[in-house]
Amino acid sequence: MSKNLKVLVMEPANQQLPTDTARPNGALGPAFLVGALRAQGIEADYLDATVGLPSDLIEETFYNRVEQENGTIRYGMSASAMAKVFANYDIIATSSIFSAQTRLHLEAARIAKEVADQRGREILVISGGVNARAMREVFLSNHFDIIALAEGEKVIIQIIDAFSRGNRDFSGIHGIATRDGDRTVLQPVSSERKTIEMKDLPFPAFDAMPLDRYQQIGIPHAGLLPKGMKYAAIQTSRGCQDRCTFCHISLEKQQADLLGAVGSLRMFSLDRVRQEVDRAVALGVNRLYFEDDNLFFNKKRLTELAPILRRDGLEYSNVNGANLRFLFKRDQQGQNIVDTEFIEMLAGFGLKELVMPFESRNVDILQKYASGKFNPDVMDPILIVKALKKVGIRISGNFMIGFRDESWDSILRTKEYARVLLDAGLDAVGFMIPVPYPGSLDFEAVMQNSATREEFNKDPLQFTDHMHWRAKPLFPTVVSGEKLVDAVQEFWLELNQSPYKQEKLSQNVCS
Ligand code: SF4
Structure with a gap:
């Protein structure tokens, strides 16, 4: 394989609703890609266009806020600044996991192709991630050459190998989508097998990420971070055993023939996690954010991981x-009781913050949309809130209101549920309107209506621009969209404490 090709793994500028927080990108996916490329001796860098290069002025990147025609605020590097960076590379790879940022991925791809035209040498533009997979038709008809359908770390090496031969023949690669004229060509992940340990994946390149810039900004993708902490992300497992219909990966779990093991539950070995923590500590990281979809799924394993995770000065x-x-666990009579030993273990290895997805007080809603993953009628949530507070973990709760067939009464019950849990010890609560993201079963449900699908296909960006849990729902709901938008805002203001609200509002994209 030619080692002369230069690869830029990047995340584009972002757009947010005026009511939302501006956050840097910095997801772990791109760091895994850079790690995989470097492990093969390929020159690869990472660019988070929301914060730019270390030499960029932060006012020209993260605090560069531009109001857009679609009503959102764009923040990050300008198109011309990105073009200058792109000119140094042969391949640009983006990782697209948020539907609402689709427009910015297409913008990055367009800039890359313009740069290639100007310099007279091709730039191959590829993407991966759950949103790119679900929206592959849109990506491939808007400047992207290849979409990775499988986990990108393996596929990107094969793509670069083929590209380096100069003949642009990607037909032998499993797990990609390409374009042939107007036709999308799908090359399924037929040989991919489900594995329990992901032995072959190289370490994510933490050192390629602008961790100092993230520390300076101090706004992680959720929760509250004490000032001055240096943070990064870690993954001990991938996938989830549950099947929430609103989950971004819910459709993919039914497409194993095409996509392979993406979305199903797999684990990194204990030793691998140990080495990853070592690497983060060596870079001066003192807060690690778990990016597992479901960290608690295997309590025995997490208990074995605890001494590996526990380090002086490192929090999670x-x-x-x-x-x-x-x-919870079962007692001898088969009753659910709080697993205090497990909760103490979490605090013991340094877990300082936990966001708890209570979702709804309506058990029918939980059953229908959230795989019945938690039932507050048989597991008393007040007891876990108290137990977590007792060991000093900061806890906030997430609640979903406005499922398409949910009544206002049900929404009010969830609001009261949030209030009761705050009284029991929750530090903060947040409310979200469920969004049928492309790739989810909920999206497929609304697309059963052929007129809706036609409208979506005509102008997908008009939809994805507003795929936000605080935005007016894009598809019909029993409670009006306007009422839901007001509710998420008013419930949040009414129930949370002032210092928390002030801190969150100070991070608003408009502030
Ligand atoms: S529990 Fe979370 S990750 Fe798992 S299916 Fe539900 S939403 Fe997705």
Whole structure:
């Protein structure tokens, strides 16, 4: 393989609703890609266009806020600044996991192709990630050459190998989508097998990420971070055993023939996690954010990991996903009781913050949309809130209101549920309107209506621009969209404490 090709793995500028927080990108996916490329001796860099290069002025990147015609605020590097960086590379790879940022991925791809035209040498533009996979038709008809359908770390090496031969023949690669004229060509992940340990994946390149810039900004993708902490992300497992219909990966779990093991539950070995923590500590990281979809799914394994995770001066946050039923265990009579030993173990290895996805007080809603993953009628949530507070973990709760067939009464019950849990000890609560993201079963449900699908296909960006949990729902709901938008805002203002609200509002994209 030619080692002369230069690869830029990048995340584009972002757009947010005026009511939302501006955050840097910095997801772990791109760091895994850079790690995989470097392990093969390929020159690869990472660019987070929300914060730019270390030499860029932060006012010209993260604090460069531009109001857009679609009503959102764009923040990050300008198009011309990105073009200057792109000119140094042969391949640009983006990782697209948020539907609402689709427009900015297409912008980056367009800039890359313009740069290639100007300099007279091709730039291959590829993408991966759950949104790119689900929106592959849109990506491939807007400047992207290849979409990785499998986990990108293996596929990107094969793509670069083929590209380096100069003949642009990608037909032998499993797990990609390409374009042939107007036709999308799918090359399934037929040979991919489900594995329990992901032995072959190289370490994510933490050192390629602008960790100092992230520390300076101090706004992680969720939760609250004490000022001055240097943070990064870690993954001990991938996938999830549950099947929430609103989950971005819910459709993919039914497409194993095409996509392979993406979305199903797999684990890194204990030793691998140990080495990853070592690497983060060596870079001066003192807060690690778990990016597991469901950290608690295997309590025995997490208990074995605890001494590996525990380090002097290192703390952890889990704001990404934690299935609450695992905080209980059965007593001898078969009753659910709080697993205090497990909770003490979490605090013992340094877990300082946990975002708890309570979702709804309506058990029918939980059953229908959230795989029945937690049932507050049989597992008392007040008891876990108290137990987590007792060991000093900062806890906030997420609640979803406005499912397409949910009544206003049900929404009010969830609001009261949030209030009761705050009284029991929750530090903060947040409310979200479920969004049928492309790739989810909920999206497929609304697309059953052929007129809706036609409208979506005509102008997908008009939809994805507003795929935000605080935005007016794009598809019909029993409670009006306007009422839901007001509710998420008003409930949040009414129930949370002033210092928390002030801190969050100071991070607003308009502030
Ligand atoms: S628990 Fe979370 S990761 Fe798992 S299916 Fe539900 S939303 Fe997805």
